[in-house]
């Protein structure tokens with residue numbers, strides 16, 4: 078065996094010995110490491126319970142209620158429609174997770190995390206949506222073996238099925254389109270801060286949902302023309318959105334299937350926001366080939382989505398989206414290097430990754446269409 082591998086095996090043998098673990102907790106110089114590791118492990122073990130505490134807070138609208146000011150348990154119990162003991166149990170759990178703040182005996186206030194949740198309706202929508210993900214992740218091994226056929230997330234993301242997605246009715250796309258619009262608000266500013274559209278004339282957002290990203294782009298760059306392409310029922314919603322926003326003179330929405338219909342021409346930059354990771358490699362490659370045919374030589378492609386292996390937020394791409402997409406039945410998070418290879422294999426060069434302010438929310442890559 079290679080020396081570093083032998084050392085690793087040796088380290089793990091020592092660390093897994095109960096005798097060493099007892100010693101490390103007792104010895105003052107290693108105690109803090111042992112405590113940190115136990116806490117890390119416990120948080121993973123208990124993660125589901127923590128999430129359910131948060132779910133209860135959201136269902137009961139605790140954060141909105143606490144936004145009215147510091148309140149006693151009895152008062153909160155009435156507003157939450159819980160018996161006082163239930164309210165106290167929830168509030169103490171919320172305080173321990175920093176979702177609420179204790180203000181003296183039996184009085185509670187909004188915490189920093191609670192305030193962040195209030196400021197981002199997209200987070201609340203995701204927490205509520207997670208009920209489906211939990212149902213699907215009940216048996217993760219069966220999912221990994223491909224043995225679970227009926228899944229909530231497959232029903233929700235109607236375009237992942239075997240039917241041609243362009244036939245979807247408005248009611249079939251409403252749920253996911255609203256969820257995407259709510260969470261897109263957080264992402265749009267990240268992408269627009271990472272890449273300036275000042276030098277571009279026209280942005281085509283492929284699979285752009287209800288247009289939330291393009292509305293943000295058009296508002297930030299008043300010279301910019303924007304075109305959205307998505308399934309007909311989704312594009313219909315985007316068209317109505319552009320009209321409501323007073324953008325109909327420079328924003329167009331076109332319905333179709335990227336895999337069957339030609340994309341509109343005329344844009345000098347094309348964006349794929351939270352699109353490639355939804356698809357297996359062959360389909361993702363077809364999305365890229367379609368993007369090539371819509372861009373002129375020198376046009377730019379912007380890819381924005383959570384990516385695998387992002388430093389500091391590794392579990393977001395690899396654990397969360399890895400398993401979410403597994404349950405959804407299609408796609409996978411890819412590393413920037415894998416995406417770069419796919420771009421080079423299609424028609425793009427000068428591939429760059431751009432830093433984002435909140436890597437947890439999205440990564441951004443830009444590339445140039447070669448001749």
Ligand SMILES: CC(C)=CCC/C(C)=C/CC/C(C)=C/C=C/C(C)=C/C=C/C=C(C)/C=C/C=C(C)/C=C/C=C(C)/C=C/CC(C)(C)O
Pocket residue numbers: 189193197200203234260351352354355401402405
């Ligand atoms: C001045 C004072 C008082 C303090 C100073 C300290 C300070 C600077 C505090 C910071 C306060 C602050 C501004 C906090 C901000 C917090 C924010 C912005 C938090 C954001 C959190 C975002 C979260 C938790 C996002 C979660 C997103 C999820 C779960 C997304 C899921 C997406 C899915 C499932 C997408 C599916 C699409 C598909 C199918 C994969 O294509």
Ligand SMILES: C[S@@+](CC[C@H](N)C(=O)[O-])C[C@H]1O[C@@H](n2cnc3c(N)ncnc32)[C@H](O)[C@@H]1O
Pocket residue numbers: 236242250257258261283284285286287290306307308311333334335336349350351352355
């Ligand atoms: C995860 S959502 C992302 C929406 C938006 N870009 C955002 O980030 O909020 C994926 C989008 O791809 C669209 N889509 C899926 N398959 C498609 C296809 N074959 N042709 C056109 N759009 C498609 C869906 O309708 C949906 O709006």
